[in-house]
Amino acid sequence: MKILALDTSTNAATAAILEDGIIIGEYSCNKGKTHSQRLMPMIQSLLDAVGSSARDMDAFAASIGPGSFTGLRIGVTTVKAMAFAAQKPVISVYTLDALAYNLAASKAIICPVIDARNDQVFTSVYKFSGDRLERLTDYLGIHINELADILVAMEGDVIFPGDAAFMHEAFFRERLGKRASAAPPHTVLARASSVALLAKQAFEEGLYENCYDMKPFYLRKSQAEREKGQ
Template identity: 70%
Template sequence: MRILAVDTSTNVASAAILEDQTIIGEYNCNRGKTHSQRLMPMVQHLMETTGLTVNDIDAFSASIGPGSFTGLRIGVTTIKAMAFAAEKPVISVHTLDALAYNLPFAENLICPMIDARNNQVFTAIYRFIGDKLERLTDYMGIPVTELADILRKMEGDTVFLGDACNMHRDYFVSELGNRVKIAPPGTALAKASSVAILAGKAYSEGKLESCYDMVPFYLRKSQAERERENQKVKSDD
């Protein structure tokens, strides 16, 4: 089993290949949202380095969100196109699930956070039960104040990770004190290897999709859509 996975949900562009239970190659670049320029060369270099072609891949996977609207479209469209060309299935992986899986066997609560602007984050809360990742809440797009209220009512320390972690570290420390733990840099950001591993689990369970069925998971409408709706309401008034 070989799975090619990408993650373009945040500033990080990432691509990885899983072969059976081993990540045989991964590239990560955290230099801004230039995914349209960097993703395909990254994937091509990864394939060349591992000596594989698209026909050697059994399934293609993408982190589908929530996250950057433009980034998600680039990653999902790329994977759908490759799967279509190779006539292979796709596997959708939620971004927050993949982020949480960066911390396998963690004993604390895990809280991945993706910046949603205006002091809001895309988030969910997780815990590992043995080697199984369990999501304890819905996927949420909420103010950090609301997230702090939710965590205050839950028992135990919380490990924070994701691109919004450093932005809001001081706030959560002020609200939750020494219950706040920060993931180290090597595990704090989105990685396609985690997407690939979760996709591998789905593959073994037969949870495959047609490339036509994969869509981004935005969680909420884009800023442009909200502005258009507001303008329509004003014009109707």
């Protein structure tokens, strides 16, 4: 089974191909939100590197959010278009789940944080139970003070992946002390390989859909929509 997976939910654009449970290729670029320019060349370069075409895929997966509204639309639309052309199913993977999966088998509490501006983050809290990721809270869009209150009430070390991990590292260390740490640089950002591995699990459980049904998960309205509603 082959799955092509994308994550464009944050500044990092990343694509990966999984074949029979093995990541055979992964490309990433974390240099500004230029996904509309970089993504398709990245995908084509990756396919060329592994000697495959989009039609060779059995399914296509995308990180559906929460995250950047524009980035999510680009990634989801790209996956839907490729799946439609190849007449293959799609698999939706939540961005926060994939970020947590970067730290597979960690014994710590895992708390992905995606920057939502004004000291707010998109987040959820996880732990691993064996090789399975267990989510302990809802998907949240909250102020970092509220998140710290949630984590203070929990026991154990807390590790933060996500693009806001280093941004708020000092704050979480102040609130949680030595319990808090940002994820290592090679695991802190979005990785399409994690999206692909979670997509494989979902595919095997029959949790896939046709390309028309895949939608971004924004979690909350954009700032422009909120201001319009005032």
